[in-house]
Amino acid sequence: MGHELRIRIKTLVMILAMVVCANAGDLMLKRGMTKIGAVEISQSGLQHALLATITNGTIWIGIIFLTGFMLSYMTVLSWADYSYVMPAGAFGYAMLTLLAVVFLHEHVSPRRWIGVVLICVGVLLVGQTRPRTTEALAREPRQAAA
Amino acid sequence: MRVALLLGVLILGSTAGEIAITHGMKATGEPERLRPRELLQFLKRAMRNGWFWAGVPLMALSFYSLLVLLSWRPISFVIPASALSYVVGTLGAKYILRENVSPARWIGVVLVCVGVALVAAG
Numbered sequence: 001m002g003h004e005l006r007i008r009i010k011t012l013v014m015i016l017a018m019v020v021c022a023n024a025g026d027l028m029l030k031r032g033m034t035k036i037g038a039v040e041i042s043q044s045g046l047q048h049a050l051l052a053t054i055t056n057g058t059i060w061i062g063i064i065f066l067t068g069f070m071l072s073y074m075t076v077l078s079w080a081d082y083s084y085v086m087p088a089g090a091f092g093y094a095m096l097t098l099l100a101v102v103f104l105h106e107h108v109s110p111r112r113w114i115g116v117v118l119i120c121v122g123v124l125l126v127g128q129t130r131p132r133t134t135e136a137l138a139r140e141p142r143q144a145a146a
Numbered sequence: 147m148r149v150a151l152l153l154g155v156l157i158l159g160s161t162a163g164e165i166a167i168t169h170g171m172k173a174t175g176e177p178e179r180l181r182p183r184e185l186l187q188f189l190k191r192a193m194r195n196g197w198f199w200a201g202v203p204l205m206a207l208s209f210y211s212l213l214v215l216l217s218w219r220p221i222s223f224v225i226p227a228s229a230l231s232y233v234v235g236t237l238g239a240k241y242i243l244r245e246n247v248s249p250a251r252w253i254g255v256v257l258v259c260v261g262v263a264l265v266a267a268g
Contacts, residue, residue, distance in 0.1 A: 010180070026225055033217040041148060041201055074192075075185070077168060080178035093226050100222040108222050115264025116222075118230045118257045120189075125254025126232045 007079070014076040015088045023096050027103060028062030086127035090120050102131035149218060152211045155232045157210030161238065173197065226265045229258050245253030 033039075036056060037122040039049040052057050076085055097116045108116075173195055177188035192198050215224045233255050239245040 002237070010266055012216075026221060030216045030221040030224075032208070036217060039214045047237065049214065049217070060214070069231055071258060074167065074171050075177065075180070078171055078174070093229055096225050097222045100220065106220045106222045109268055111263050112222065112226075112268060115150045115267075116226050117263040118261030118264065119226050120261075122254040122257030122259075122261055123232050123249050125257065126236055128248075128250055128254075 011076060011080045011084070014080075015085060017072040018069055018076065018085075019088050019092055019095070021065045021072065022092060023099055025065030025069055026064045026096060027064060027099060028058055030104060032056045032058035032062060060084075083127055087124060090123040090127065093123070094120050112126045149215065152215050153227055156208045156211035156215065156228060158183065158236050159204045159211065160228075161234050163201040163204030163208060163230050165238075166197045166204065170195040170197035194247070217267055223265060223268075227262050232258055 032053070035058065036049065036052045050061050064074060073085075094116055097108055097113070170192060174188065174192045177184050209216055212224070212228075222242060236255050240247045
């Protein structure tokens with residue numbers, strides 16, 4: 001298998017893992033917090049919430065998924081350009097909204113859907129910029145060696 | 147009001163945290179193979195980097211803000227609204243890092259803002 005193709009497949013697998021983990025994690029967190037109930041901003045409220053979240057299994061499943069997301073995200077960014085990885089993140093907003101409707105039965109109005117689509121397009125545009133400044137750090141030593 | 151405030155903490159915390167951790171990761175370099183042992187060594191190397199540890203408390207703060215927000219509002223509001231981090235990121239790039247921000251990127255920033263306003267309006 002060619003080197004280029006291998007990197008491409010490796011990157012796509014990691015991006016897929018990223019998206020699945022991020023969405024599953026967020027949905028689990030929401031599920032857990034719905035069970036715990038609205039957090040009160042007061043000393044006793046925050047203490048109670050901290051205890052409740054630490055002892056909630058659903059929150060921990062969410063944390064495990066989000067850890068998986070973090071690991072795959074950090075790992076993929078160590079070799080791939082941010083601008084290549086980020087479109088997946090942009091579409092994640094639409095996917096999560098869809099999953100919220102399907103699994104959590106949240107009501108999403110047409111106006112909110114239009115907002116989500118605008119966010120996706122906007123994030124896509126913001127991420128299109130070529131990240132020149134971050135390139136140098138990781139690659140300079142290798143180029144010097146070559 | 148408190149939702150907007152906590153959204154601010156979430157976004158600023160995660161943006162600053164991500165910048166610090168990305169910086170640390172770039173300095174660490176990539177793992178050679180995606181095997182558990184090598185990933186573990188990669189993590190160990192990352193953890194020796196100070197930037198990594200600057201990022202962690204910030205991420206923790208933003209994580210707790212996310213949990214509290216999720217207890218108050220539907221996820222179909224909270225997660226799309228967190229896209230405002232791209233707006234903060236761009237403003238930071240322009241005014242703190244003095245990067246050149248392209249017109250396309252500014253259009254993206256405006257679209258995200260309008261989108262979040264529509265999402266917030268319900």
